[in-house]
Amino acid sequence: MTRFTDWLDQRAAAREEAGLTRRLFASDAAPGHGGPMIDLAGNDYLGLTRHPRVVAGAVAAAERHGAGAGASRLVTGTLTVHEELESALAGFTGFDAALVLSTGYHANLAAVSALADADTLIVSDAHVHASMIDACRLSRATVQVVPHNDVGAVERFLAGRTQPRAIVLVETIYSVLGDQAPVAELAAVCARHEALLVADEAHALGVCGPGGRGLLRTSGLAGQDHVVATLTLSKSLGSQGGGILSTPAVRDHLVNTARPFIYDTGLAPAAAGAALAALEVIAEEPERVERVRAVARRLAKAGGVPEADGAVLAIAMPGPREAVDAVARAADQGVRIGCFRPPSTPDGISRLRLTAHAHLGEEELDHASAVLEGVLG
Ligand SMILES: Cc1ncc(COP(=O)(O)O)c(C=O)c1O
Numbered sequence: 001m002t003r004f005t006d007w008l009d010q011r012a013a014a015r016e017e018a019g020l021t022r023r024l025f026a027s028d029a030a031p032g033h034g035g036p037m038i039d040l041a042g043n044d045y046l047g048l049t050r051h052p053r054v055v056a057g058a059v060a061a062a063e064r065h066g067a068g069a070g071a072s073r074l075v076t077g078t079l080t081v082h083e084e085l086e087s088a089l090a091g092f093t094g095f096d097a098a099l100v101l102s103t104g105y106h107a108n109l110a111a112v113s114a115l116a117d118a119d120t121l122i123v124s125d126a127h128v129h130a131s132m133i134d135a136c137r138l139s140r141a142t143v144q145v146v147p148h149n150d151v152g153a154v155e156r157f158l159a160g161r162t163q164p165r166a167i168v169l170v171e172t173i174y175s176v177l178g179d180q181a182p183v184a185e186l187a188a189v190c191a192r193h194e195a196l197l198v199a200d201e202a203h204a205l206g207v208c209g210p211g212g213r214g215l216l217r218t219s220g221l222a223g224q225d226h227v228v229a230t231l232t233l234s235k236s237l238g239s240q241g242g243g244i245l246s247t248p249a250v251r252d253h254l255v256n257t258a259r260p261f262i263y264d265t266g267l268a269p270a271a272a273g274a275a276l277a278a279l280e281v282i283a284e285e286p287e288r289v290e291r292v293r294a295v296a297r298r299l300a301k302a303g304g305v306p307e308a309d310g311a312v313l314a315i316a317m318p319g320p321r322e323a324v325d326a327v328a329r330a331a332d333q334g335v336r337i338g339c340f341r342p343p344s345t346p347d348g349i350s351r352l353r354l355t356a357h358a359h360l361g362e363e364e365l366d367h368a369s370a371v372l373e374g375v376l377g
Pocket residue numbers: 103104105106108129131171175200202203232233234240241242
């Protein structure tokens with residue numbers, strides 16, 4: 001028998017030894033030298049978390065509906081602000097129906113676990129987000145992981161399957177490497193083999209395609225029967241929560257069967273109100289979307305890496321310690337960059353992860369670029 005506390009100590013020592021210990025810190029309480037840090041790590045791509053209209057949207061919804069939804073959506077927790085947000089999300093992205101949930105994590109758990117079962121083959125890209133991996137485990141389906149962006153491998157497994165149904169899981173913009181999925185080819189393969197494409201637009205919404213309406217809409221795939229999208233309200237929309245975009249039939253199925261939706265209190269009104277306001281701001285100010293991409297191009301140049309497909313840039317480092325060291329040196333100069341180490345990287349390679357933000361001014365961008373060149377040089 002092992003004492004629980006001994007096991008905790010052993011695990012902590014092993015993490016420390018491998019350079020993989022993580023610590024929480026309050027980011028608002030750790031300013032850089034002489035002022036706030038320049039943020040190249042967070043996911044508030046369009047600078048909307050503190051936008052006055054977005055904050056006002058949160059306040060108005062809380063005043064109208066209260067601090068919480070008060071119950072799960074199927075009991076009394078469906079509010080008009082949810083319906084307004086669902087209609088706005090569907091309209092913005094070109095889908096016929098939307099369903100909002102309390103997080104993007106829940107959105108993936110709900111979509112995959114409700115649409116797959118023991119009679120389903122799930123073909124999953126090797127780089128999908130942890131929430132999709134956990135969703136596969138919940139679904140009881142047979143899971144086949146394929147090499148990253150390998151459309152041929154996807155097709156081979158779909159063609160050779162014995163299960164009546166199949167689902168393909170991808171992210172449209174991958175959260176760690178920041179690259180794009182070949183969505184048009186994947187959707188065509190799914191159509192040929194009667195499979196459903198479930199694509200996570202978490203990092204594409206608000207960033208990719210004209211007006212930031214996502215890669216599925218740009219590729220003409222939004223609203224098609226064999227395509228479902230998941231998303232988060234917590235990145236470009238600056239709020240909190242998740243969503244699933246689909247046909248009305250899929251939405252109806254989710255409302256009736258998706259456990260992470262049914263057994264969870266409805267999305268907090270303030271989060272829904274903020275996301276609704278954020279969608280209005282993005283629609284009225286498409287220049288924010290142009291700006292985030294311009295900032296991403298500039299950072300790619302400074303980091304010596306190819307231009308990103310969205311707002312996420314990844315720079316491979318020799319190991320976790322070098323990554324942590326580069327992050328610390330940048331922080332000392334007032335620039336916060338992300339550090340992704342195993343197990344948060346799909347291929348075991350430690351990386352600096354940079355995110356572009358539309359609200360970075362030219363001076364901040366000049367400083368951030370110089371710091372980046374310095375820590376990498
Ligand atoms: C690709 C992807 N999907 C889903 C999520 C989960 O979204 P949320 O933070 O809203 O739970 C994230 C990150 O947070 C993500 O990067």
